[in-house]
Amino acid sequence: MQTIFARQARLPGGWVQDLRLRIENGAIAALQPDSTSQDGDTRVDTLLPGMANLHSHSFQRAMAGMTEHRAPGKDSFWTWRDLMYRFVEKLTPDHIEAIAALTFMEMLEAGFTSVGEFHYLHHRPGGARYADPTELSQRVFAAAMETGIGLTHLPVLYSYGGAGQQPLSGGQLRFGNSVDSFVALLENTRAAARRNMPADTVVGLAPHSLRATCPEELIKAISLQEGAPLHIHIAEQPAEVRAIQDWLGGRPVEWLLENTPVDSSWCLIHATHMTGKETQQMAQSGAVAGLCPITEANLGDGPFNGPDFLGNDGRFGIGSDSNVRISLPEELRMLEYSQRLRHMARNVMIHEAGSVGASLFLGGAQGGALALGRDSGQIEVGGLADLIAIDSDRPSLCALPPSQLLDGFCFAAGDDAVTDVWSAGRHKVRQGRHASRDSIVATYKHCISDLCAAL
Structure with a gap:
């Protein structure tokens, strides 16, 4: 059992003062506002619900800064992808574990309490199988255990190199599975998670995209869901939309909503x-929009249609995707600013009048938790103790009353505003620093030196 005393906290009903919160078995067991601190309490300034990072390819963290050199002609997502495939060919299991540990540690320090790891790197370079087909998932598990982050692991079905069942090639060979081999992979991964991982670990599944599957195999993959989260890339690039429309006779979101039980x-x-129309129908389906604003800006994907989606009661969460930059306030800031640029207006990502920061932060926390299958996203008895503490005395925040504090966090704060982080009660970040930072960074630096020598 552990207890936290917060000078102020954001509960579902609003702000409260002098909150004493008790954690038992990774969950919130009691909430006592207007309390007094007691010996043994962990004291923090401002307590907020933890934020899920709903979409990550952790290995890509090691590529940060390597793809910002313009090639001849027009650079795009597709030229970036070619570079990523070449990078993938050099990664060993030790590299993958070390990179994931650094990435997950940085997420926790940024205020992300859980992660959806969209895991499509399954095999050896060239596509040969490991003796244990879950080898690389087990490396992700080890990184999550070392860092203490809450993990929703999403093994990816990736069968084809492009729309129309094109063959896999190059770096894609490390991703590839038939739907039958994917069934075995998923069963073995679920069993490994039950044996080795904390109780809050979730194993979902992820058909990579419509272009990397086919309708018949997608339907079979969906049958494996068993109530777990299901994630899929959809409509990221105009060229992808055209390719799917030419092949399947419908735009990706349109086809998915008409042909699968979203x-x-x-x-x-x-x-x-x-x-x-797609925006309205997607919102009404209840599916969470997985938005990755920094990566989507970095890759030139384009902005999401935020106002229409929120206007139809759509739910969203945020992810760091390529992990080129890991920052909770910056993801939320980029989401809102992309909408301001698109619509040439201010204060866009909110359905009605009120705090845009609260709409972004609380909406992202609840939508992200739903997407990861975690009982979190708000501070309430019975939910997982996924919590972050921030310091409202930082210069960027100290002028703001509670009603504007989330505005300040989203639009003015730096990464140093986060002081403490709990994931299912695991208190791994204190005073802005992860407990295992030194060893994780040392292992990563050794790994990256070895990797760079191979590139």
Whole structure:
């Protein structure tokens, strides 16, 4: 058992003062506002619900800064992808574990309490199988255990190199599975998680995209869901939309909604290029929009249709995707600013009048928790103790009353505003620093030196 005393906290009903919170078995057991601190309490300034990072490819963290050199002609997502495939060919299991540990540690220090790891790197370079087909998932598990982050692991079905069942090639060979080999992989991964991982670990699944599957195999993959989260890349690039429309006779979101049982257990990643009708129908399906604003800006994907989606009661969460930059306030800031640029207006990502920061932060926390299948996203008895503490005495925040504090966090604060982080009660970040930072960084630096020598 552990207790936290917060000078102020954001509960579902609003702000409270002098909150004493008790944690038992990773969950919130009691909430006592207007209390006094007691010996043994962990004292923090401002307590907030933890934020889920709903979409990550952790290995890509090691590529940060390597793809910002313009090639001849027009650079795009597709030229970036070619570079990523070449990078993938050099990664060993030790590299993957070390990079994931650094990435997960940085997420926790940024205020992300859980992560959806969209895991498509399954095999050896060239596509040969490991003796244990879950080898690389086990490396992700080890990184999550070392850092203490809450993990929703999402093994990816990736069968084809492009729309129309094109063959896999190059770096894609490390991703590839038939639907039958994916069934075995998923069963073995679920069993490994039950044996080795904390009780809050979730194993969902992720058909990579419509272009990397086919309709028949997608339907079979969906049958494996068993109530777990299902994530899929959808409509990230105009070229992808055209290719799917030419092949399947419908735009990606349109086709998916008409041909599969999309509901609130689904998360549609990068639902960027949608018509007004698709936006409305997706919102009404209950699916979470998985938005990755920094990566979507870095790759030139384009902005999401935020106002229409929120206007139809759509739910969203945020992810760091390529992990080129890991920052909770910056993801939320980029989401809102992309909408301001698109619509040439201010204060866009809110359905009615009120605090935009609160709309972004609380909406992202609740939508992200739903997408990861975690009982979190708000501070309430019985929910997982996924919590972050921030310091409202920082210069960027000290002038703000509670009603504007989340505005300040989203639009003015730096990464140093986060002081403490709990994931299912695991208190791994104190005073802004992860407990295992030194060893994780040392292992990563050794790994990256070895990796760079191989590139």
